[in-house]
Amino acid sequence: MWNVEPQKSKHLTYPRGEQNHNKRDEEREEREETKKERETIRFLGGYKTASVTCVVVAISIYVAFSFTKSPVNRTDAEDYMKRSMYSAMPEDEESELPYSRLEFGYYHASCPLAERLIRNSVKKVYKSRPAIAPSLIRLLFHNCFIEGCDASVLLDADESQTSEKEAAPNLTLRGFEVIDAIKSDLENICPGIVSCSDILAVATKEAVELSCHGTLRLVVQVITYKLEGEIALVAFKNIAEQELPSPRASLSVILARFASRGFNQQETVSLLGAHSVGITHCTFFDDRIYNFSGTGKPDPELNPDLLKGLRRKCPFSGSSSSPSVPEEDDLIDCRSSSENTKERTVDLSFGNEGGRLKFGTRYFKRLLENKVHMFSDQQLMSKEETAKWVRKYASNPLEFHRDFAMAMVKLSTYHVLTDPLGQIRSNCSLILP
Numbered sequence: 001m002w003n004v005e006p007q008k009s010k011h012l013t014y015p016r017g018e019q020n021h022n023k024r025d026e027e028r029e030e031r032e033e034t035k036k037e038r039e040t041i042r043f044l045g046g047y048k049t050a051s052v053t054c055v056v057v058a059i060s061i062y063v064a065f066s067f068t069k070s071p072v073n074r075t076d077a078e079d080y081m082k083r084s085m086y087s088a089m090p091e092d093e094e095s096e097l098p099y100s101r102l103e104f105g106y107y108h109a110s111c112p113l114a115e116r117l118i119r120n121s122v123k124k125v126y127k128s129r130p131a132i133a134p135s136l137i138r139l140l141f142h143n144c145f146i147e148g149c150d151a152s153v154l155l156d157a158d159e160s161q162t163s164e165k166e167a168a169p170n171l172t173l174r175g176f177e178v179i180d181a182i183k184s185d186l187e188n189i190c191p192g193i194v195s196c197s198d199i200l201a202v203a204t205k206e207a208v209e210l211s212c213h214g215t216l217r218l219v220v221q222v223i224t225y226k227l228e229g230e231i232a233l234v235a236f237k238n239i240a241e242q243e244l245p246s247p248r249a250s251l252s253v254i255l256a257r258f259a260s261r262g263f264n265q266q267e268t269v270s271l272l273g274a275h276s277v278g279i280t281h282c283t284f285f286d287d288r289i290y291n292f293s294g295t296g297k298p299d300p301e302l303n304p305d306l307l308k309g310l311r312r313k314c315p316f317s318g319s320s321s322s323p324s325v326p327e328e329d330d331l332i333d334c335r336s337s338s339e340n341t342k343e344r345t346v347d348l349s350f351g352n353e354g355g356r357l358k359f360g361t362r363y364f365k366r367l368l369e370n371k372v373h374m375f376s377d378q379q380l381m382s383k384e385e386t387a388k389w390v391r392k393y394a395s396n397p398l399e400f401h402r403d404f405a406m407a408m409v410k411l412s413t414y415h416v417l418t419d420p421l422g423q424i425r426s427n428c429s430l431i432l433p
Contacts, residue, residue, distance in 0.1 A: 148415025
């Protein structure tokens, strides 16, 4: 099994503006920050008053921190979260929260600079590499979708065992070096305190926020690692290869895989709205534009204008006629190379079509026009059970924003392990001895 990371510290806040070394000013800023966090948490309950899409996107990587003591030691922030998160749900849908043993502001006392360091590190990378945002979204999804949000996907293999990184769908994941660098910096100031899973969650939130120029400041949950063991290492690699969604998957397969993790049809559709950003490899849809189902012709459902554009960006090659392309998720930030040539990629946002406030909306509108790249995406229109949500989100962005945020909260709290189930690694890519 993997090494498990319990959380040993408390409370993490979001200092804003320039650093003030005056103690009284710092205390005042902290009080203001707490107030702003509470106001932000109310956002989901009153989402109809909001207009900035990136605020909702950032909310999707939500706040929660694991308890190290008694689970009844609830913070005011948790109470706000419970009320606001479920204020829009029917009473019969309310149940025990998946993060009922998680806590806000986890590192405030033990590593108060942790989140500022993570945010600044991601911000620095984003300035020269904006594609880090979809990279981290995808990294978080692949981390949580297998056996829970445990950061096991960050582990390297060694001479005696494999890792999730070696699973075919994970070979194109990017952003590992960003998480590793942040962890190294945190170990210098707070050794053995901040979990790699927290770093990934906070970094993802910050990257998404930066990508749409939002102003939201939230903390993100602490998650832990699995126990150590070779059998588990191999098993998780196999699970990743079998369970991560493929760009060629049918609707029934997609829904079944999400349902096995507790996601209903609506939540599945809303999560796929993240395909508004990032890039995809031509190899993930070349059969659709050249040799659909072995016919030697393009997919008849593909919009003719999109077909022309994709053929220009993805010229025919020998592999285009082969159906045996690695099945991988299509939201990627990779620019991998073949032996002699750089693999071609296509922008999923179509050059930020409609502007940054069109996150999600452009994806659903393009679905209605048969203008999406992936066969698996277009499958959402194949049955009314999912098509109705596509139509709703295409016409009602605010509802999509709310539902996407809720679904991401659910994803980021999937199978969270809490203290005392293990230990915090000093290196995110290595198993502790």
